[in-house]
Amino acid sequence: AQSGTVAADPQQYDQAYLSPVTIGNSQLMLDFDTGSADLWAFSNETPASESVGHAKYDSSTGTELQGYSWSITYGDQSGAAGNVYADKVVVGGVTATKQAVEAATSISTSFSDNTDSDGLLGLAFSSINTVTPKQQTTFFDTVKPTLAKALFTCDLKQGNAGSYTFGYIDTSKYTGSVTYVPVDDSQGFWSFTAGGYSVGSDNATSGSVGVSIADTGTSLLYLPAAVAKAYYAKAGGKFDNQQGGYTLPCNGNAPDFNVAIGGKTFVVPGSYIAYAPITSGSQTCFGGIQANTGIGFNIFGDVFLKAVYAIFDVSQGAPRLGFAAQ
Numbered sequence: 132a133q134s135g136t137v138a139a140d141p142q143q144y145d146q147a148y149l150s151p152v153t154i155g156n157s158q159l160m161l162d163f164d165t166g167s168a169d170l171w172a173f174s175n176e177t178p179a180s181e182s183v184g185h186a187k188y189d190s191s192t193g194t195e196l197q198g199y200s201w202s203i204t205y206g207d208q209s210g211a212a213g214n215v216y217a218d219k220v221v222v223g224g225v226t227a228t229k230q231a232v233e234a235a236t237s238i239s240t241s242f243s244d245n246t247d248s249d250g251l252l253g254l255a256f257s258s259i260n261t262v263t264p265k266q267q268t269t270f271f272d273t274v275k276p277t278l279a280k281a282l283f284t285c286d287l288k289q290g291n292a293g294s295y296t297f298g299y300i301d302t303s304k305y306t307g308s309v310t311y312v313p314v315d316d317s318q319g320f321w322s323f324t325a326g327g328y329s330v331g332s333d334n335a336t337s338g339s340v341g342v343s344i345a346d347t348g349t350s351l352l353y354l355p356a357a358v359a360k361a362y363y364a365k366a367g368g369k370f371d372n373q374q375g376g377y378t379l380p381c382n383g384n385a386p387d388f389n390v391a392i393g394g395k396t397f398v399v400p401g402s403y404i405a406y407a408p409i410t411s412g413s414q415t416c417f418g419g420i421q422a423n424t425g426i427g428f429n430i431f432g433d434v435f436l437k438a439v440y441a442i443f444d445v446s447q448g449a450p451r452l453g454f455a456a457q
């Protein structure tokens with residue numbers, strides 16, 4: 132049985148985390164994304180003008196799936212599209228011999244401009260993979276039958292290298308016990324229900340955060356508008372139309388955000404929520420918590436995930452998420 136671990140290296144401000152992946156004879160840095168289900172990469176089929184500074188998948192090592200194509204648009208309106216190959220993919224020593232690799236023929240500017248990232252490796256449920264005419268499986272679903280345990284874990288860190296594991300839980304990565312919650316995979320996401328919340332030292336959580344997805348491919352923590360409003364009222368922040376979201380002082384006094392999941396309270400340090408100066412050197416920071424307006428659910432992105440050890444587990448039949456403090 133297979134198992135393995137791979138580094139998750141943070142970009143500036145932990146905007147995304149990149150992991151080394153070998154596809155055929157190409158070595159790329161991919162953004163592992165539990166919020167989508169396509170494995171796509173810059174490739175020899177990507178226009179040179181769109182792939183400056185990126186490592187590219189050389190599709191000559193793959194077997195083209197004739198007539199297949201893919202096209203994806205993410206919630207932030209970024210996107211990509213292209214052709215499909217079957218090729219060998221290796222992640223942290225775990226090998227998928229015939230993985231659907233989606234070679235990009237067109238890519239939106241936010242991806243072309245981010246030269247650290249050579250593509251995405253989707254880890255949501257394969258039911259939302261965009262390949263047509265025959266939907267393909269994610270890397271995790273492809274290797275799942277060969278894994279020691281049908282699960283993967285995520286240990287992201289603030290400003291430091293973290294890791295993903297496949298097939299095993301690294302018990303040295305967390306403190307205390309793991310709290311498991313049921314996952315509703317009907318929309319293809321790792322969706323769970325978060326409970327009450329509190330701001331700063333108030334430990335009595337109140338209200339209910341509600342339906343949420345665990346999404347390593349999203350930088351921030353998107354919460355109900357009322358919860359975001361309550362947080363920034365205590366953090367001395369404000370909604371800044373020009374910045375397109377809440378901003379707050381970078382001065383290190385941002386309160387923690389506490390949220391109950393499965394009856395256990397998890398703490399997002401205030402320092403994670405003073406996310407990044409709005410312009411270099413500014414004393415005003417863009418907020419790591421933003422309103423989920425227009426999204427329809429909460430997104431527990433990297434701002435939350437780097438505060439916990441997360442276990443994406445289908446070993447029990449029904450999918451579940453495990454969270455532990457780190």
Ligand SMILES: Cc1nn(C)c(C)c1CC(=O)Nc1ccccn1
Pocket residue numbers: 164166167205206207208209348349425426430
């Ligand atoms: C940021 C955001 N706004 N809205 C409405 C949503 C749904 C998001 C999340 C999102 O788009 N994440 C993402 C983007 C690119 C690649 C992978 N994941």
